[in-house]
Amino acid sequence: MSDATINIREMSEEDVEAILDIERETKGSHRSVTYAPVPDSCIGGEVGTSIVAEDDGRIIGFILARIVRSPIELSDVAWIELIGILPDYQGRGIGKRMVETWKDRCSQNGIKKVHIMINWRDWWLQSFFEPLGFSRGDLVDFQADL
Numbered sequence: 001m002s003d004a005t006i007n008i009r010e011m012s013e014e015d016v017e018a019i020l021d022i023e024r025e026t027k028g029s030h031r032s033v034t035y036a037p038v039p040d041s042c043i044g045g046e047v048g049t050s051i052v053a054e055d056d057g058r059i060i061g062f063i064l065a066r067i068v069r070s071p072i073e074l075s076d077v078a079w080i081e082l083i084g085i086l087p088d089y090q091g092r093g094i095g096k097r098m099v100e101t102w103k104d105r106c107s108q109n110g111i112k113k114v115h116i117m118i119n120w121r122d123w124w125l126q127s128f129f130e131p132l133g134f135s136r137g138d139l140v141d142f143q144a145d146l
């Protein structure tokens, strides 16, 4: 099921409060973590390729993202830092539309590769991203207990 009344647009600084509200709403058992740290630059004003979804002017979803220089790919790549949709709007195809729109925006900005870091145990989040063209990349998380 898709929701044609939802408008997806570039994020602006004024949207940050609404985004933090969604973040609070989707915390806890409803939220899967992504592991790239949220950069200060996204909150502080530089929004890069970030987008929001709105229903009649109300922000109901967002993708917080940034463009970084990849030392591996020797080019600019884009990372999704956080993605979130208000619970009442989940499961309606809006997340899928947001990711497709975001990928198009990245592509128009000359980006050739996009990334998101997700937990290997979050099988459902993988099943959300895989049909959108994402697959497991070369980077792996190395860690040590102290």
Ligand SMILES: CC(C)(COP(=O)(O)OP(=O)(O)OC[C@H]1O[C@@H](n2cnc3c(N)ncnc32)[C@H](O)[C@@H]1OP(=O)(O)O)[C@@H](O)C(=O)NCCC(=O)NCCS
Binding pocket: 001, 026, 030, 031, 032, 033, 034, 081, 082, 083, 084, 085, 086, 089, 090, 091, 092, 093, 094, 095, 096, 097, 124, 125, 127, 128
């Ligand atoms: C993850 C999230 C953005 C997905 O957006 P959404 O609008 O609910 O997803 P969509 O309706 O576009 O679903 C697209 C596909 O993914 C699948 N999918 C979405 N959520 C799923 C879930 N919880 N379990 C299994 N599959 C799921 C759908 O079945 C759908 O498949 P289909 O196209 O074959 O029907 C949204 O659920 C969310 O905000 N969750 C809370 C925050 C969070 O965990 N964010 C991720 C880490 S930052």
